[in-house]
Amino acid sequence: MAALRRVCAAFGPDCRSGLTGLRPASTLGAMASPSPPQAAPPAPGPTVRRLLRSVDRAALSTRLPEGATIPEPESGGWPYASLVLLAVDQTAAPLLLISDLAEHTRNIKGDPRVALLVDGTAGLADPLTGARASLLGRAVPCDDAAALARYVARHPSAAGYAGFKDFHLFRVAVTAAHLVAGFGRIHWAAAAEILDVAAPALIETEAEILAHINADHADALDLMARAGGLEGQGWRMTGVDPEGLDLRRAGAVGRIDFAMRVEDAGAARAELVRLTRAARAAASVA
DSSP states (O other): OHHHHHHHHHHOTTHHHHHHSOOOOOOTTOOOOOOOOOOOOOOHHHHHHHHHHHOSEEEEEEEOOTTOOSSSSSOTTOEEEEEEEOEEOTTOOEEEEEETTSHHHHHHHHOOEEEEEEEOOTTOSSGGGSOEEEEEEEEEEOOOHHHHHHHHHHOGGGGGTTTSTTEEEEEEEEEEEEEEOSTTOEEEEEHHHHSOOOOHHHHHHHHHHHHHHHHHOHHHHHHHHHHTTOOSSOOEEEEEETTEEEEEETTEEEEEEOSSOOOSHHHHHHHHHHHHHHHHHHHHHO
16 A cells, blocks of 8 residues: 555645546537648557567567477477567567476577567458568576566466466567568668667556556546557556556457656656546547
8 A cells, every 4th residue: 555655646646636537628619620641650660669569479489409309300490489478578678488398498598599470460351461570589588576577467367377486587689670560561670779768767666556557547547448449348557668558458458659758657647647638538529
């Protein structure tokens, strides 16, 4: 409770009313305006970063070592693909919680180079029009407690095995990514273009922000989710970073972007209030 009070204090004295007592601005007298020019597509690096933050799984490719026991005479060096649950740290660097018993973990210990396919094409009538990226990097052991907490918040089922001795957290040190974002939008992006700049004050308070918002502002989360095109009720916030917030409801995940970058709890509160205000306004005219 003390932790929640600290976050509520950081969010300001009107924390509760700010997210739950908002009223939509009047729409009387609103006039139609010309449609703005179509915006240019986002740059490849930020597109890959948002994709990483939006998905909760990936295809992991590792390299089988020489002498691997497979029914093939030339056993060494074959690529090996597997499904992994994915989270990211606040810079969008991928996080993997994997077991020593898994084939891909043994492969990583022999050669840390990996590729991750992140797929944002779910639900599209033609998947080839959607964004997907092949991320290259090196998987390195990670003993960052905040990163592990982020992973478990993204994947609540992982709480059941995160403490097992044979499970270890790895962070992928990104080298580059190959983005295919639809026909004609094919680009390479370097790590410096993909990864975000960390916000230490936000990292320090993230867990408390999640606990506070999920406990006291569940109705606001559902409103924001609905305004963002996410169906159903019972959404929970699983992460907040400088560019937006992550949501989960059972097996579904969602992403809501901020209008401006946030660096601390106070700035995060301001954006959450703005999003709630916009969501209430949208609900009032729906």
